[in-house]
Amino acid sequence: MSVQVKAHFNKQTKDSKKELVQFYVKGDDEHKPELNGLTREVVILSIEGLDDVELTAEFKKSAKDSKKTVLEFEVKGDSSAQQTFEFYKKAGSDVILNITESQMTIDEFHEEQEEYREGVRGKINPDGTVEVEDKNQVTIDEVAAAAEGGEDEGPPMPNDDGLPF
Template sequence: MPKVELKVLFKKLQRDDKKEVLEFHVMGELLPHSETLVMMAGNMANLLIGDSEAGTIPAEFKSIQRDSKKTVLKFEVKGDSEDKIIKLYPYAGHNVTLDIEASQMSIEEFEEAEEVHEGLEYNVNTDGTVELEGQVSIDDLPFGEPDEVNFDNEEITDDDDLLD
């Protein structure tokens, strides 16, 4: 699919615990490249916003909504793009040029690549507590004031012995 360039109002950059949403408004009844944009909705896209230093940002094209005055384009940022998003804050609330290009990856491929990690094996007890192999218990820790604790059961004669 071709790259789409639009003059938009960068209406909102909304962030919560799980996602970051970028919202753009195209003012007026006429939407340039409307067919292409409708075909891209619901898929992954690469965004380039104005002359920002953020570079290309991978995002899911969540929705396109039209009414008589404007068209609203919503994108959900994907991947580890926190540094890039911070660079966009000065552009929010301003008119910018938005370049949208269809991504080579599908949403499923992108989410699979994002979720790959080793993890830890654990057991859940009937009382709901979790046990990890090699986990330290509070009972295993020495007690007392830090100056009083002797980890190797050696006699400590002065503070210099603590440093060795």
């Protein structure tokens, strides 16, 4: 299913947990029944005039009041920076928004969001120090030991004549 609506790209917000985009539907497009059918589904958003720029998002909600219909989407975390930059340059303007149902299920979307946001595991001690559970993490003691060990500063530079520059 796919629907095209005239909308005002109202805002884009991003924090450490999620990225949201919000549109206000304009004119008679707010009465399209397809909008209700896509709510709470994974969709692909594109804006007319931006070729090859698409964002995968969860259609979080559609809210209507006497003045407008608001569409909110949570953007999938691994969207490329270039695509989101091009998309968000349109914020604050009127656009033709294409909303297409994705093949991805809502459960797959949430799993990918969890994987994208997965960080380094560890614990914070009462004294404020952090113990990281990542086995590949280098400790400050290992760095200090390497520095005191008089390790070589690296391979010699070409034309190493001993001058500082």
